[in-house]
Amino acid sequence: MSQPKIIVLDDDPTGSQTVHSCLLLMRWDVETLSMGLRDESPIFFILTNTRSLTPEKAAEITREVCQNLKTAIANEGIQDFLVVSRSDSTLRGHYPIETDVIAEELGPFDAHFLTPAFFEGGRVTKDSTHYLLVDGVETPVHETEFAKDSVFGYRHSYLPDYVAEKTKGRIPAQNVERFLLADLRAGSRDRLMQLSENRCCAVDAETQADLDRFAADLLAAASQGKRFLFRSAASLLTSLANLGPQPVAAEDMAQFARSEKPGVVLVGSHVKKTTQQLEQLLEDPSVVGIEVDVSHLLEESDKERDELLHEILEKVRQVRQSGKTPVIYTSREELVFDSVDIRLQFGAAVSALLMDIVRGLPEDIGFLISKGGITSNDVLSTGLALQTARLLGQVLPGCSIVRTPKDCPKFPDLPVVLFPGNVGDNQGLRTVYRRLSNQG
CATH class of the missing domain: 3.40.980.20 (Four-carbon acid sugar kinase, nucleotide binding domain)
Known part of the structure; x- marks a missing residue:
């Protein structure tokens, strides 16, 4: 099974916080994107900084990146790639705007996965509810300061309800497919193969091992032709790229x-x-x-x-x-x-x-x-x-x-x-x- 190129559109520059030895691109013209695609690392990051922009500007930038990516991918003859919309592990950011634009430009996708767990920052997801460790206590993120953000505030930590809130009901909570801890640990490959029509999926994760197992199943499904998009924090990238320890401690x-x-x-x-x-x-x-x-x-x-x-x-x-x-x-x-x-x-x-x-x-x-x-x-x-x-x-x-x-x-x-x-x-x-x- 070949390693697909992992292309990360990062809405601020901190999404590379769990990997190493790869390129961060501050521009997204075709030539610069081609440098990222040719680089020997399996992963690279495009720093769009969209979290600092208006929704309209975020959509415009994301579309421009995707259109240039299509050209660069064709020029470089890249067959296997995964696209990750990397955003905040406390659920702030332009969702679903960015994933909608990526799907329009680089789709169709069989599913998009919400994977906000970020273990280094004390963020875990259990029973589809996202938690932040505050003074040693797992706190639902809607009860934290981040939910009160003046630009990206939200009312729900339960991810299906969060999706319904952010999509204004376009994706009802009951239509969100839930991958729970037990599902990940038992193996999800068969379920992944059944997904279609850009199904929205909420993914639990309590440890890096959970995401390692899930990433292996994702990559296996992708190798059989399934096309997946991710709205993710940084920890999933560790598992997808599988780079091992960094060279310098x-x-x-x-x-x-x-x-x-x-x-x-x-x-x-x-x-x-x-x-x-x-x-x-x-x-x-x-x-x-x-x-x-x-x-x-x-x-x-x-x-x-x-x-x-x-x-x-x-x-x-x-x-x-x-x-x-x-x-x-x-x-x-x-x-x-x-x-x-x-x-x-x-x-x-x-x-x-x-x-x-x-x-x-x-x-x-x-x-x-x-x-x-x-x-x-x-x-x-x-x-x-x-x-x-x-x-x-x-x-x-x-x-x-x-x-x-x-x-x-x-x-x-x-x-x-x-x-x-x-x-x-x-x-x-x-x-x-x-x-x-x-x-x-």
Whole structure:
């Protein structure tokens, strides 16, 4: 049974958080997609960043990617491939918009599978209900802060009800096929062979072994002609790609730092876990915090914004001159917006300022840690203006580290950590910082 190429459309850049040694693509023209298809790794990621966009723009970008993929797949003569719409393990994102567009452009598919389990982040699915580990307690995700997201809020943790809610009844809950833990562990190949007409399926998973078994059945069914689409968190990708251990252990990632000089930490995410991790990092005597007050960013003039940028970069220079590491972070105040559109405008304005900061960083930084999914995507695609980056592996469970290409104009061979906002314990950010600073 040949290994199909696994093509992942990632709605922020953190979906590669369980694999290693593959390409992340920041562009999706036919030539760049062909590079991904030709790469020796069985999996590659296209970073669409659609979670930061309006539904209309997300659909437009997804369609453009799929149409270019069709051309690239034909050009490269690829016969076997799987398409994954990778999204948030706490159920935020443009579902079913993205899977609908993929099905229109790259279908028909026999089924699409919701597989939100992400074990490294404490997310499991049992009896079709999705849970998040909160302070050691398995909590239905609709009871967490993520369900109250101002853009992607939802009311249900039971996946068939979630599907009915998000599709506005187009797919009723009773029409969602349920693959329970017992089904996965007993083997699902025969059921998979019976699926047709893009049947929506909700998949349980409590351990990686559950997904290993399910992935083996999926690949066997696909080898017999079944065509499947996935709306998935990262853990399924581990099982589908089957890459084995990463070449360099998480504890040894300091070898990729470019110099003995300090790196930079950039914190854009504002979720509660990020704030807790930031507080712990700022207690480290070798770092200095630089707060970026973004509360009035939409009201500021260009001149005021330029002055703020200059002031931050000057502080960065001074901190590094003193031999310490600057930790640049957005103000933590929870803001309320009159509409989703204004919320997205604000997010774009914050990102634009942070990317100007990235472009203004000293060229000799040893590493860059980017905290937050959308922030990390923008760092790669806009701040560093990369076409591709090579994933080295994980510096912490669920936390990827990539390296910029040798021909990157300003920051060649720079290790960049893509740290999701809601991953890791309270010490997670400090742990990653100390690993890259070679402090243990």
